[in-house]
Amino acid sequence: MVDADQTFVIVGGGLAGAKAAETLRTEGFTGRVILIGDERDHPYERPPLSKGYLLGKDARESVFVHEPAWYAQNDVELHLGQTVDAIDRTAKTVRFGEDGTLVHYDKLLLTTGAEPRRLDIPGTDLAGVHHLRRLAHAERLKGVLAALGRDNGHLVIAGAGWIGLEVAAAAREYGAEVTVVDPSPTPLHGVLGPELGELFAELHRERGVRFHFGARLTEIVGQDGMVLAARTDDGEEHPAHDVLAAIGAAPRVALAEAAGLELADRAHGGGVVVDAGLRTSDPDVYAAGDVASVPLGLFDTRVRVEHWANALNGGPAAARSMLGKPGEGAAHERVPYFFTDQYDLGMEYSGWAPPGSYDQVVIRGDAGKREFIAFWVAEGRVLAGMNVNVWDVTEPIQRLIRAKAPVDTDALADPHVPLENLAP
Template identity: 45%
Template sequence: MEPIVLVGGGLASARAAETLRDEGYDGDVVVVTAEPHHPYERPPLSKDLLRGDAERDVVFPLDGTWYGRHDVEVRRGTLAVGLDPAAHTLTFADGGSLAYSRCLIATGSSPRSLDIPGTDLGGVHYLRTLDDCDRLSQVLLDASLEGSGRIAVIGDGWIGLEVAASARTLGLEATVIGRGAVPLGRVLGAEMGELFAGLHTERGTRVIRNTDAVRILGADSRVTGVQLPDGTRVDADIVVIGVGATPNVGLAEVAGLDLRSGELGGGIAVDGTLSTSHPDVFAAGDVASIPSPHYGRPLRVEHWAGASDGGTHAARAMLGNRAPYDSLPFFYTDQYDLGMEYIGWVGPGDGTGSGSGGGQGRVTRDGYDDVVVAGSVAKRELVAFWVLDGRVRAGMAVNVWEQVDRIKELILSGRQVPREELEGFTAA
C-alpha cells in the first residue's frame, strides 16, 4: 500500500503523524516540508523564542528522534508543486514524485506582502518561519545589548503586538502603526481593543492609529524609518511587517480541489471529516475552511489550536473515523504581564462598536450585538463575552485562569444567558 503523505512542516502535520501512530496505523507515513526543519509550531516565534527567553527546541512538538523511532519519514527541504488526485501522486520542485494512498494538505499560510516602496531594504522583516525568527531575534538581541534600537511594526494585529511587546521587553523603542481605530479592533471591537492599546502605551510603545505606511525610508540600503500618508516620519532601525496572512492554497488549486470564496475567509473547502472535494485528500490547519456546526458557516482559523486539533482529526478521518470536526476556535496571547485565552468566534467588525458593562453595542458584521464584561477592565483581570440575542458566541479571559471550559459550556449551550449571570461570572 502506498504511504499516507502529510504535506507541510507545521503543527498540523506533527499532530497527524503522532495520531496515526497512536491509533495503531503501521503503514508508511511520509512528511514533506519545504523548510529545512522538522515540523514545528509558531506561537513562540513572536514571544519567548524571539526574546531569547526559550531554547530553540520549544517550537518542536515532537523531537527530532521521534520520527525515526516511529518509522515516519521526513523529507525536509522538499517543495511539493503538483498534486494529481486521480493518480494519487505528488510532484516536487526537483522533478521527483511520490505516490500516496491518502494525502493531507497542511501547507499553512504566508505573510501578506506590503506593496510600498522600501520593503527590500536591509532591516525590513516578516515573521512567519523559524528562520525568520532566528534572523529577527538576533537583530533585536544585538540592539538590546547595545542599549539602543528603534523598531516600527506595521500592523496592529496579534503578530504585530506580540513583536512590539517582545521588543519593548528587550528595551527597544517601539512604534505600532495600525489601520484601525484601536489595535485588534476588527477582532475584539473597540473596548477590548482599547485594553490592548492601553497596555502597550503604558509600557512605552507608541501606538499610531487610523493610518497606513506609504513608504519605508532608507539610506545606504538600510531602513531608517517609515513614512505615513500625512508626511509624518517614524524613525526606525528595524521594521517588521505584520499585515495579515493568506492561505497557501496553490497545491489545492493545481489539483482542482474546491476552494472557499474570499467572503467566507478563503482556504480549501473541506467537510466535517476534513476531506476535500477528493475523498483521499484532506486539509487541516490555516489552509482548511471547515464547516462549523456551532456557527452555521465554514470557518478558517489561523491559530495554534486549529492546527493541533485539525491535524489530529484529519489523521483519524484518514483511518476511517467519520465523526465531524466540532472543536471551537481557541487562541491565546502573552504580552508583557497580560495573558489571554479566547474561545469561540465572531466575524470581523470595523472596530467601532460600543462595548459593554452597560448599554447595547452596535451589531458588527457576522457578529454580536453586545460585549458583556465580568471583572475589571482597569485592572486587566476580566472575562469578556461577545453576545448575540443574549447567547454567548465567544469569550475572552484576561489574567483570569481556568475559565475556558466554563465559557465553552455557555457557547455550546446555545441558551440566552441573563446579563447579570455574565457580569457575575468571575465571582461565581
C-alpha cells in the same frame, strides 16, 4: 479498510502535519507515512516564535513537536527542505524535490499553512525589513531586537494584530523604541472590536509603545541598503532602523488550486474547502490547519482559523478521518481557541464574534486591573469569551458558547455567580 499496503502522504511540515503523522501511528495505521516539509527544520510550534523564544526565555529545542529521532522510530519518512510542486489527482501522485521525485498516495493530507502578507510599497527590499512566520525569521528577529535595545534603536511595526502586538511587547522588553501603524482605530479591531481593543492599546502605551492609527505605510526610506524611516499615507514619517510587516497571513493554496481543488471565497478567509471530516472536494485528499476552510457548525458559517489550537487539533482530526474515524474529535465541533502573552497580561479567547455579530460586551471582573472575563453576546447568547489574567475558566466559557441558549447577562457579569451555573 486500511492496511499495510497503503501510503498516506502529508504535505506540510508544521504542527498540523506532524500531529497528523503521530495520530496515524497511535491509531494503529501500519502503512507508509510520508511527511514532506519545505523548511529544513523539523516540525515545530509557532507560538514561541513571537513569545518565549523571541524573548530568549525558551530554548530553541523547546519549539519542536517531536524529538528528531521520533520520526525514524515511528517509521515516518520525513523529507525536509523539499517543495511539492504538483499533485496529480488522477494518477494519485505528488511530485517533490529538485529531482522531481514522484510518490503514490492512497490518501493525501495538505497542511501547507499560510504565509505572511507582503507590504506592496517601495523600500521592502531593504535589509531591515522583516516578517515573522518561520523559525529562521524568529532567530533573525531576536538578534535584531537585542541590537535595537542595546543601541536605543527604533522598530516600526505595520499591523496591530496578534503578531504585531506580541513583537511590540518583546521589543520593549529588549529596550527598543516601538511605533505601531495600523489603519484601524484600535488594535485587534477585527477580532475584539473597539471595546476591548482599546485595553490592549493602553497596555502597550503604558510600556512606551507609540501607536499611529488610521494610517498605512506607503514607503520605507533607506540609504545604502539600510532602513532610515517609514512614511504613512497621511504624510507622517517615523524614524526606523527596522520594520516588521505584520499585516496578516494568506493561505498557501497554490498547490491545491493547481490540482483543481475547491477553494473558499475571501469572505470565508480563502483556503481549501473541506467538509466536517476535513475532506476536500476530492474524497482522497484532506486539508487541515491554516490552509483549511472549515464548516463551523456552532456558528453556521465557514471559517479559516490561523491559531495554534486549530493546527494542534485539526491534524489529528484529519488523520482519524483518513482512517475512517471522522467522528472522533472532529474539528468542526471544536470552539475556536487562541491565547496570547504580552508583558504581564495573559489571555485566552474562545469562540467567534467578529464585529457586527454581537450586540453587547459583558464584563465580569475588574477591567481596570486587567483581571476579568469579557463575553461577546448576541440576543443573550454567548458567542465568545476572553479571560484576561483569570485562569481555569476555559471549559465553562466554552460550555456557554456551545449551549447557544440565552443567559442572564446580569448573572454573567456577576463574579459571585459561578459560570458553571449559567449553562443550561
